Each structure stands twice: as C-alpha cells, then as structure tokens.
Amino acid sequence: MSVMADKLAGVWPEITLGLGACVCMALGLAKASSTRKLTSWVAGLFLLLSGVLAIAGPQPTSGLILPPQMVLYVKLAVVAVGVVLLLVAAQLPSSWRATHRAEEGIEPFDPANVMRGEFFAFFLFSLAGVMLTTTANDLVWLFLSLELVSLPTYVMVATSQDRIRAQESAVKYFFLGALAVAVFLYGFTLIYGATGFTDLSRVQSAAATTTSPLLTLGIVLAIVGISFKIAAVPMHFYTADVYQGAATPVTAFLAFVPKTAGFVAIIILLSMLPQWPTHGPIMWLLWIMAALTMTVGNVMGLLQTSVKRTLAYSSIAHSGYLLVGLLAGPALLTSGGGGSGAIGNGIAAVLFYLVAYALSTIGAFAVLGCVQVDGHEADSFDDISGLSTKHPGLAAVMLVCVLSLVGLPPLLGFIGKIYLFGSAMAHRGENPAFVWLVVVAVLNSAVSAVYYLRIIGACYFGKPSGRTEPQHCPSRRIAALVCGIAVVVMGVAGNRLVTLARESSQLAQPSQQTPAKVVSDELPTDIHGG
C-alpha cells in the first residue's frame, strides 16, 4: 500500500478537484432549486481545498519530471486564477434559458435540461487536467491529462450560450482539437518508438545516450499538436471564432487553462532532450512558430471589429511572446554575464507571464461580460463605446488591463515582457538568432499597441450608445476589480510572484555531459529601473 500512497502523494489536489466535480454534478441534479444554486460555492470550496492540499498535503518524493517547486507554483497559479475564473463564471448558468426557467419556478425541474452542475463539474475537471499535466511522468499520463483539459472545454463552449454561434464555434473547436490530438499522439508514438519507453524519466535517460531523428521528429510533431492548446501558429485557426462564439466567462477560461497546460506539456517534452534546444530543427521550429504566431496575431488583430476577436488575436500574439521565453530556456551557467540575475531564466519568465497574461486578459473579458447590449453580451467596439461615462469603474479596469497587455510600465504585463525578452537576450550568446526574434517581438508589441489603444479609445472617447445595460452579476464585477487591482499592485510592488516563478523553474535535466546546467538565481535584480 505504501507504493500506492507514494504514487497518490502528488495528486491529492487533483483528486480533490475530481471529487468536487462529482459533487457538483450530483448537486446540479438536486430537486430543490436552492440546493442547485449552491453548486458554484461548492466548486469554489473544493478549489480552495485543493490549493490547501497542494501546499500542506503530502508531497511526492519521487517520480516527478518537473522540479517540485515548479509543480507547486503551477498548481497554486491554477487555484488562484481558477478562483478568479470561477468568480467570472459564477452567474453564467443562470443566463441559460432552460436553467433559468427551472430555477425561477417557471417550468418544472427537468434534469435533462438543466446544466448548472455539469458546467462547474467540467470547470473543475479541466483545472484538474492542468494540475495533472504538471505531475505527469509518463507519456500516457501526459496524453490523458491534456485530454482532460480539452474535452470539458468543448462542452463548455457548446453549452455556454443559447445562441447558434456558440455551437458552431464548439464544433470548429472540437474538430481542430481532434486533429491536434491525433498529431501530438503520433508524436508521442514516435518518441516511444525511438526510445522504447513511455516512462518519461527513462525516455530522458535513453535520449541522453542516443540521438535519433525519430525522437526529434516525435517531439516536433508533439509540439505542433500541442500548439492547438496554446493557440500558436499551425493550429491557431479556431481561436478568433471560438473566443467570439463562447460566452465571455468561458472565453476567459480558454485564455488561461489550455494555454497553461500546453506550455507545461511543451516544457516537459523539451526537458526530455539532453540539452535545451538552442540549435537544430526543434529550435528553428520554435523560432518560426514564435515569429509567425506573434505576427499573425497582431496583424489580424488590427483588422477586427469585435473586441472579443481582437482579444482572441491578442491571445495568439501573447502565445508568440511566451514561445520566445520558452525558446530561451532555463538559466545557464555558461552564458556569460547576461545569464545571471533574474532575467536569464526563460522558463521562469514563461511561468510568470502566463499568470500576468491571465490576470490582464481575464480582467478585460470580465469587463466585457459585465455589459449587456440588446440582451446579448457586449462584443463589438460599438458595444463598449463610451463605457467610461456610464461605468467609470469598469472602464478603469479595462484601461489598466489593456495597458498591461500592451506592456506599459509599471503594470504587470510590462514586467512579464521584460522577463521574456530579457531572457532571450541573455541567451543570445548561444544563438544569435535569438536577437532577431526579440527584434520581431518588440516590433510586434509596438504594432499591437494600435489595436489595444482602439479598445481604450472606444471606452473613453466613444459616443455612449443608449442600448447598453449592466448585467446583474456581482461576482463578475468583483473578479474584474480583483484583476485590475492585481495588475497594478503586482506590477508596482509584487516581486514575490517573480521570485516564486524563478525558484520554481530550476528544471531538472540530465546534466552529465551538457553545459546546460541550471542555476538557481539569487534575489531579484531591480528591473523597474530599466
């Protein structure tokens, strides 16, 4: 039994979330309407409980591929952002006609039509999937956890709105998702074929002794497939449609949850290699993916008339920025003066920026979700036109969050971008191509400012349209406020998250014959000055 206990030690938070999902499903089928309305509270309770278990619960002693601090960081980030997402989504099921009518007593309760329980259950399942991705130590496990992230999101998109565009976008999302799964699964197959193991630590040691083109091809295919989850270039087509089609709370969910799982999975896969890919096909794949993703995202973002689509392309662009940090890789001992200090560690930058981006974009989506136009959620630029006169608070949150997405100092997004691009610059000694990538990224950031400023311009200088009405969703306002405050406070004063992210990213790599030894950085250097 002790073997079993040890195996379970790392996954108690996930088990808690799974249990919570089952409880939510059961509650959603309760006869009394008041019991059914408890579902969102119960989901939040289990989410917090899993966070407590992640910190104070039993810790795994072995069998992790990622360093334990990194696993803990990602789990806590999932819990923290998950709570914000839950606040955004808490009132969503009440907006569905069948659920609403059953709850107000207009129609008798029919279990087949009411989906409140399922929504929160899938919410928790998907979060559990992200947590499981971080603890993955086997290709089968990695595959299953990535699927656990995605499968619930398809249903969440399809049922998020009583409009046909939600279902259309869900079908689009699902089909591209199925294609992506097949592609990265073929990659996993080739990795297994090249090494003979699915156990990731054995794959790691097998890859250290032999280099085979099969393994490289496998990892390339896996990354291409997983680019669906992070909305990066070869598989980004669904993003705008799905972000627009889904209800805004679900869109916010999509902007954080699958992206995080995808980046964690790519980090796990790249750590299979004997050294971080600074040369060769995988490096060039990531380089091209990063450059194309940023450019496509920002150029297409310029052409949109819908705020949700604009933010969707901004999500694509940010995946490109994140890939820059991923490419830079963990901090190196041999990279000269540039590699020291806080800026040298690309993985830390990615982990930090995932949270920074999540808070900024969730804040923006939460504001959109708080405004209603003609009975629908706000979507086009006209819908938020003149927001500041009617709802100065919401407009202020929108301003702060969007400026953070631009990367304006001293907001959270600025620190994140400095980290990402700085880490790539610090690694320029290994490959001069990194410099060009940073140039592309900085140019892209400048271009992106145009469409971000359009959002702000609409909010502050647009003519107020009479059709907007506030939606009754107090918790969504709270979430927007939390995001706005977090973006400012953490940007100005919060080095704690940076420290956490950096401590957590000391990636375990087989370090025998490689120069790619990972160092633990000292205290954060002051990055606000420059």
Add this chain to the structure above:
Amino acid sequence: MILMLPVLAEASFNQFAVVGVLLLIAIVFGVGNLVISKLMGPSREGPIKGLVYESGMNPITPARRRFNVRFYVVAMTFLVFDVEIVFLYPWATTFPSLAQDSPLNVLFLGRMLFFVLTTVIAFLYAWRKGVFRYD
C-alpha cells in the same frame, strides 16, 4: 493405465465443471432477466408493440431516413460504457497469474472494483439525467 483412468476422468470432470457453472450462470441470468421483466415491467399490447423492431422504428420506410435523436443518445451512452470493458480484459488476464495467497490479490481486486464503481456512478448519473427514459 487402467488405474489412472478414474483420476483422469475426475480431472477432466473438474475442468468441465467450470464450464458447467458458467453455463448455469448464463442460463440463470437469461431466464432471470426474462422473468423479472415479465414481473416488474409494464406490459402493453397493440399493433405497434407487435412490430419487428421493439425500439419503435417503423420497419417499412425508405432506408435513408433520419433516426430519432434518442437513438443517438443511447448510442453515445453505449459507446462510453462499452469502452470501459476494454480495461477489464488486461486485468482479467493478469489476475490469475498472481499467487493464490499473495496480498496483491485483494489490492488488485479492490482497484478493479473501484474502477467498476466509477462506472456505476456514471450510470446512476446518466439514469438521473434521463438518458434511459424512452418516451
């Protein structure tokens, strides 16, 4: 040689006894289900009840017609529960190779029972959700 025969006969009898027990279980299961559904199920008579397909499909129509949505729901449920069986086969082939008195026996059985329990929970959920309601 002649002395060996009763032993052989006994051995082969023991072998076939297993098959016999299996047959018995199969018969009891089949007959039992028929009897129970006769006792507990509603019984109606009528021209539609007497049609070829008990599911209520009209047997004489053009072949390229659309099916009722409830068939898809049943198909989906079947698909999910059907695949769970796949996990039972590797378990069933491994289980006999464990030693008779190994402590792992209980653990193995427990794990599989837990797995089946999750299926039962899913079944109960589907039931409450009205998947098996057929009217």
Add this chain to the structure above:
Amino acid sequence: MNDIALAHYLFTGAVLFALGMVGFVTRRNMILMFLCTEMMFQGVVVSLVGFSRLHGNDTGQTFVIFVLTIAAAEAALALGLVVLLYRRKRTLDAGAWAELNG
C-alpha cells in the same frame, strides 16, 4: 523477417495517419471529417503496436487501450455536437457555417 514486419506496421500506420489528415483537410462533411480523425487515431494505434513489438514490451499496447478510450470519448462528444448542430442548421456541411466570419 521481423524487421520487414515492423516496417509494414509502421508504413500502414503512417499511411492511415496521412490519409486521415488529407481527408480531414479536403472533406467538408462533418461526419466524414470525424471519421478522418478516427482514421488518424487508428494510424497511431497501428504504429504503437508495431513499436511495442519492436521493443518487446507491453507499454505500447497499454497506450493503445487509453488511446481507444479517448477516441471513444471524442466519438461520443462528436456525435452529440453534430446532432446538436444538425437540429439547428439542417445541414452537415462545414461550409455552411455563416454565423462566424473566419
């Protein structure tokens, strides 16, 4: 003999995968598109079994069971989504998606 058998397995798997992908890109009917993704899964499965035989361990075959499970879950989901959309749009043509431009 063994090597030839392995090459056959891998070739079959790769061909299934490639055919599925080509079909996915060219077909516009949602049922056919879904069948194509299933075909890609089967290509993966055949390759896994081939590699499992090459390495002489069972992990590849274990992987296959999980792949089949996920494939079934996706099939159930696809069925649900397609029926849902068909009831509202009366067509299975992916080209008829008009609500969302892009």
